[in-house]
Amino acid sequence: MRERSSRVNPVNPSEEVFTQLHIGLDDVDATVGGCTTHATYLLLKELLSKFRTDFQLIDYPNLVRLNPAVPYKTRGNGAVVIRSVVRKDIINEVIRETTEFVSKYVNSLGFRPGTEPGIAAVIGVVPESLRKLYLKALTDYVPRNYLMSLIKETTKNTEVILPYGLSRGVTGALAGIGWPEGVDCTYELLAYRKELSSCRPRCVDPESIKEMDQLFREETFLNYDYLSRRELITPHGPDPVLLGIRGEDPATLINAYSTLRVCEEVSGYAIFRTNQGTDAHHVLRDAGRIRPYQTGCIKASVASKPKNLMGGTSVIELGSGGRLYAAFFKEAGLSKVVNSLLPGDLVMVCGTCHLWEGLGRVIHAEKLVIESLINYKLMNPRCPKCGARMKSAGRGKGWKCPKCGYRAKDLEKEKVPIKRSVDVGTYLPPESSFKHLMKPLRRYGKEKKCSYVRPAEGWIK
Ligand code: ATP
Numbered sequence: 001m002r003e004r005s006s007r008v009n010p011v012n013p014s015e016e017v018f019t020q021l022h023i024g025l026d027d028v029d030a031t032v033g034g035c036t037t038h039a040t041y042l043l044l045k046e047l048l049s050k051f052r053t054d055f056q057l058i059d060y061p062n063l064v065r066l067n068p069a070v071p072y073k074t075r076g077n078g079a080v081v082i083r084s085v086v087r088k089d090i091i092n093e094v095i096r097e098t099t100e101f102v103s104k105y106v107n108s109l110g111f112r113p114g115t116e117p118g119i120a121a122v123i124g125v126v127p128e129s130l131r132k133l134y135l136k137a138l139t140d141y142v143p144r145n146y147l148m149s150l151i152k153e154t155t156k157n158t159e160v161i162l163p164y165g166l167s168r169g170v171t172g173a174l175a176g177i178g179w180p181e182g183v184d185c186t187y188e189l190l191a192y193r194k195e196l197s198s199c200r201p202r203c204v205d206p207e208s209i210k211e212m213d214q215l216f217r218e219e220t221f222l223n224y225d226y227l228s229r230r231e232l233i234t235p236h237g238p239d240p241v242l243l244g245i246r247g248e249d250p251a252t253l254i255n256a257y258s259t260l261r262v263c264e265e266v267s268g269y270a271i272f273r274t275n276q277g278t279d280a281h282h283v284l285r286d287a288g289r290i291r292p293y294q295t296g297c298i299k300a301s302v303a304s305k306p307k308n309l310m311g312g313t314s315v316i317e318l319g320s321g322g323r324l325y326a327a328f329f330k331e332a333g334l335s336k337v338v339n340s341l342l343p344g345d346l347v348m349v350c351g352t353c354h355l356w357e358g359l360g361r362v363i364h365a366e367k368l369v370i371e372s373l374i375n376y377k378l379m380n381p382r383c384p385k386c387g388a389r390m391k392s393a394g395r396g397k398g399w400k401c402p403k404c405g406y407r408a409k410d411l412e413k414e415k416v417p418i419k420r421s422v423d424v425g426t427y428l429p430p431e432s433s434f435k436h437l438m439k440p441l442r443r444y445g446k447e448k449k450c451s452y453v454r455p456a457e458g459w460i461k
Contacts, residue, residue, distance in 0.1 A: 020058065021086045021094065024120040026079040026172030027072075028102055029239065034109040037063055037190050038240045040080045041270045043101045044460065047082075047094060054090050059083040059452035060250065060459060063188060063272035064176035065436045066137045067281065069293050069352035069364075072168065075237070076436045079176030080272070083452060095121050099163040118169020122177050123159040130154060130178030137175035138281050141293040147171055184278040185450035186221075186443070187271055189253035191242045194265035202234040202242055205261035209233060212245075216256045220247035221277055221442045225432040232431060242266055246277060248446060254458055270460040273453065279439040282350040282367070287320030290353045290361065297350035298324065298363060299371070302341045314338040315362070318349065326351070326363040332429035334368060340422040344374040366438050368427040373420050381411040 028036040040061055047055055062081040070077055086094055099119060106117050122130070133150050136142055147170070154160055154174075162170055193202070206224075209231050213223035222232045223245065233243045242264070247253050250271045257269065285296035300318035307315045312330030316338060317323075326349040328334045341347065348369040356362045380390050383401035390399035390411070398409035428441060 017087055018085045019088050019091070020124055020126075021084050021091060022122040022126055022177045023082045023084075023095070023098055024079055024118070024122075024173030024175075024177040025081075025098075025102065025169075026118045026176065027115050027167075027169030028080075028106055028117045029075075029109070029115070033196060033238050033240065034105065035239045035241055036078060036080045037061075037270075037272060038192055039102060039105045040082065041190070041192060041268070041460070042105070043098060044082065044270065045268075046101060047097060048460075050097070051086070051090060051094065054087040055084055055094060056086075057082070057084050057455050060187065060271055060273040060455050062176060062179060063190075063274040063276070064134070064172075064179045065275055065280075066172055066175055067139060067141070067293070067295055067352075068435050068437060069295060069354070070141060075239075077172070078436070079172035081173075081176040081179065091121075091123060095161055095163060116168035117164060118167045118171065118173040119163045120170055120173035120177060121161040121163070122154075122174075123161070126177055127154055127158045130174060131180050132178070133171075134175045134178030134180065135283075137171060138275075139283050139295045142171050142175070147174075150174075179275060181451045182449050183275070183280065184447045185273055185275060186277045187247055187250050187253055188274050188276060189245045189247075189250075189257050189269055189271045191244075191257065191262075191269035192240045192267045193242045194267045196240045199238050201236075203262065203264035204231070204234055204243055205263060206231050208259065208261040212256050212259045215259060216247065216252055217442070219249060219252040220245060220256055221440045222246050222431055222434060225430060227430050228432045230432050232434075240267075246274075248448075250456055250459055268461045271455070273450070276436045277439050277443050278447070279350070279367075279437065281437050287318055287324050288322045290324070290363070292353050292355040292361065294353045295351070296353075297348050297367075298326075299346070299348045300324070302343050302345045302347060304343055306339050306341055308335070308339070315359075316341060316347075316349075318347075318363075323360045324363070325356075325359050325361070326365045326368075327356075328365045328368070331433040332365065333433075334365075334427055334429065337368065337370075337422055337427050340420065341370075342374060342377075342420075346371040346373075366429070366435065370422065370424045370427070373422065373424060374418075375420065376415040376417050378413040379416050381408075381414050384408065384411075 028039040064079045066077045245253050245256050281295040283296045287298045287300045303317040303319040314328045314335045316326050328338045349365050350367040351363045351365040385406045386404040388403035390401050393400040400407050
């Protein structure tokens with residue numbers, strides 16, 4: 001038996017004996033099965049029962065979503081972080097247990113082309129440099145040399161351990177650790193299947209999902225899409241997640257879960273604190289500067305009439321001092337609104353930037369905010385003599401009336417009021433096509449400033 005000190009108050013552990021330990025995990029999955037949150041769920045059960053009061057969580061495990069435009073992601077580009085205070089003399093043991101556990105987990109998944117699991121451990125308080133990495137990994141592509149110089153800077157004052165070396169997963173693992181306090185957050189209760197890697201559809205009574213949504217609609221989101229009549233809490237792939245209920249606080253999630261009628265065997269659940277549903281990646285960017293792989297919002301005026309491409313995609317050009325377009329795919333269901341825009345309307349488009357052959361930079365839109373609409377169109381002036389609409393008499397030569405021949409040099413174009421078929425406001429896609437970070441309408445006004453929170457009773461089963 002290992003010795004445990006009875007001198008240490010587990011609620012307020014002394015700094016000489018205890019220290020913070022933040023462990024980030026990423027890429028612990030495969031397209032054929034597994035999931036980083038599931039590995040974390042199993043690992044935490046092991047660590048908590050083995051180390052007891054020597055290893056205490058200072059926060060719910062974090063599920064930190066990063067840039068949805070990075071090419072390597074398997075599904076939702078999510079990293080997981082375990083934040084704890086541990087006895088200093090067991091740090092190495094905790095990290096060894098973690099590493100052995102992750103190795104066993106990924107080996108059990110078999111062939112995993114294109115994945116490179118990452119583990120990062122930070123001892124002590126999270127340094128500012130990792131906050132910077134989080135923001136970069138959330139909103140941009142992190143090149144290897146950037147990561148390397150950031151690690152060099154971080155390790156000047158902070159102990160960082162990378163048990164697998166500088167694998168690709170380290171980017172997400174370290175960036176996840178850098179997710180700061182003081183920003184908006186939500187929670188997700190993730191329940192896991194007993195039968196792992198099963199391709200059989202999840203068995204949760206759809207009626208009970210709708211009932212749960214009605215009962216908890218103020219504090220939960222993305223449960224059910226009433227438009228397409230689709231359940232949103234159950235994924236469809238071969239991963240071990242049975243369902244995920246997203247919401248504002250852990251207690252509500254446990255209550256909501258207890259109302260569901262689940263008709264397959266469940267191995268258990270855990271609650272994660274996350275940046276999902278917060279629009280955290282929608283940083284304001286300059287239209288002339290946004291680059292491919294970056295996320296963000298551009299405020300600009302519509303530069304020309306919207307165009308419709310094959311497949312139902314609508315494209316608008318944004319006035320930006322450089323060619324920049326925004327594409328709204330059919331699934332976003334925003335074509336009608338987008339096609340009603342006119343040159344001169346002021347919009348904000350949020351999404352991820354991609355490079356299209358022939359067009360250049362294109363924002364794949366996740367959200368459209370119409371800030372102002374022009375309410376007139378400019379028309380040639382009317383003839384002061386006969387009232388007919390005048391024509392240009394040639395460059396710099398003023399106007400000429402086609403009816404009576406009257407000529408004038410100093411007439412201004414006329415502002416003719418127009419009726420618009422669209423209103424200013426925020427336009428979002430249907431919930432069935434939401435990506436993890438996108439903030440649903442239901443969350444507007446519910447933003448909060450979050451800190452680390454010691455998990456409450458019943459957070460893991
Ligand atoms: P799951 O959701 O099941 O965990 P995933 O979609 O999150 O799967 P990952 O397995 O996490 O996909 O793979 C994403 C990979 O991309 C990781 O190796 C991560 O370190 C890396 N990565 C994440 N964000 C960035 C970024 N902004 N720039 C470069 N690499 C990144």
